[in-house]
């Protein structure tokens with residue numbers, strides 16, 4: 001009505017919607033569009049759109065996959081492997097982050113960061129072969145054990161080797177979010193708990209851990225998603241004896257089994273999302289209790 | 293009986309001597325303040341008493357026991373932090389109960405003591421509130437309750453009202469005093485606010501650059517300031533420095549255009565420089581009867597404070613004298629020429645130290 005209200009947000013000024021569109025546009029085009037397209041394709045393929053078996057359009061691939069107990073065992077062992085890798089990574093990442101937080105000397109800090117991120121600088125292939133050499137029955141680690149009359153322990157071509165190699169490369173992804181939240185928790189909470197009579201362990205359990213838990217959950221989400229979809233490391237260090245969902249999926253792509261690959265891709269994604277969903281729920285619950 | 297004793301306590305951080313040989317003795321049940329400008333070492337001193345810092349040298353005693361090597365979680369003290377540090381993941385009840393639970397008290401006992409404490413800080417009914425939902429003043433009271441519920445021998449408070457608005461500060465000051473009186477707990481209270489320290493304290497120590505300048509009651513501090521720092525930090529004063537000459541039972545200290553006469557007993561007998569503190573309210577404007585001291589001045593600035601008026605009066609050598617008068621007549625206009633006078637007992641002799649900056 002008034003002159004002010006009637007004056008349009010004219011001239012060069014973009015409307016709110018247009019500005020939002022410009023900001024979100026690139027991300028939308030690069031991430032959301034391909035994702036939706038890929039999901040649509042996967043869905044279609046899983047219904048036998050690219051028929052290679054002559055069974056015709058339908059749920060035949062789904063029933064073939066889900067009807068085989070072997071596949072369920074692979075799904076379950078993939079989840080277990082990813083969960084175990086996640087737990088071990090977090091258990092190592094948490095004290096690592098706590099230690100990094102306390103490093104004051106710049107030089108040592110740089111050294112620590114380089115060491116932490118070094119796995120990411122090496123290609124997955126050479127890294128995995130490096131681990132094979134270290135962990136094989138006659139490798140450096142078993143030779144060292146041998147000096148003490150121990151071993152040799154089987155650490156390659158089984159879950160142990162896969163987990164060791166996964167934890168190694170995933171550690172930095174877990175340290176960063178945990179370190180990030182630790183820097184946001186002021187040391188005064190620790191001091192307050194000590195002043196009220198808490199021991200170091202009680203401070204950790206009742207104050208530090210609850211306050212840093214959101215970072216731990218973010219780290220767990222990242223590590224789980226990365227480790228359940230990893231296939232090079234499980235393939236090389238598992239030597240074909242550790243079968244994971246992602247590995248099966250990869251093989252089916254190689255075999256041009258589009259329908260089966262699509263079903264497995266969807267199952268893999270669903271499994272990962274289900275675990276993320278649970279973790280997110282835990283996060284919410286603790287957030288609510290943390291009353292931000 | 294002394295509750296907290298510091299003997300020649302020092303704290304060095306790196307190459308910086310932050311606390312320089314402090315001697316203090318705080319009595320049981322006393323409201324004792326550490327007052328001083330920002331950065332003078334108050335927090336560091338308090339943290340040493342709490343056990344968050346270890347003295348570099350010297351002895352710290354609480355109830356007669358040496359505490360230097362007793363870890364923080366085994367000291368009979370509790371600290372109210374400057375930034376409160378209420379646990380954000382716990383509600384009001386669990387924050388206050390934190391220390392009691394660690395002591396392993398039975399649940400009903402914990403509930404009873406937390407309830408009592410909520411009454412003391414006027415927060416009954418707030419048990420299940422999230423601490424982040426509380427106002428600044430309420431959070432403040434939770435912080436005090438969380439410390440006080442443990443019945444510490446000594447409660448340490450680090451500028452607990454600093455972040456609040458003035459009105460709330462004044463109200464919580466009265467509450468703090470009431471809580472301190474009703475529980476009989478020894479309070480050691482850190483503040484840079486001289487008005488707050490004067491209002492609350494039974495005794496206080498004024499600190500400056502890591503040293504204690506003077507310890508005494510608020511009135512002592514004001515009326516018998518020991519040093520120029522204390523005189524100018526507590527309230528406002530005119531500092532006069534010069535050589536004293538003695539004649540006929542009188543001493544005369546001359547500083548530029550100012551010449552102050554006082555009883556020779558009140559001026560130090562040594563021949564060095566004498567420093568005097570002359571409080572603004574001891575100076576009389578246009579005295580009706582002749583006074584021992586007098587000087588001509590003109591009004592340079594007028595600050596109307598309500599009950600009183602603060603004048604900045606310029607004297608012959610261009611310097612400013614603060615004069616404070618009751619506002620029982622309309623204030624003098626700027627530029628008015630006046631005669632000022634004061635008695636022989638108005639100026640007190642003090643020790644010269646760094647002068648506190650004029651903080652307003």
Ligand SMILES: Nc1ncnc2c1ncn2[C@@H]1O[C@H](COP(=O)(O)OP(=O)(O)O)[C@@H](O)[C@H]1O
Pocket residue numbers: 305308310328329330331332333334335336337
């Ligand atoms: N942990 C520390 N390391 C180094 N210097 C410190 C530390 N804590 C305090 N200081 C220094 O000590 C001086 C006194 O600090 P503080 O006790 O906090 O003063 P106040 O509480 O009176 O403002 C300051 O110069 C401060 O920078």
Ligand SMILES: [Mg+2]
Pocket residue numbers: 331334335336374
């Ligand atoms: Mg301080």
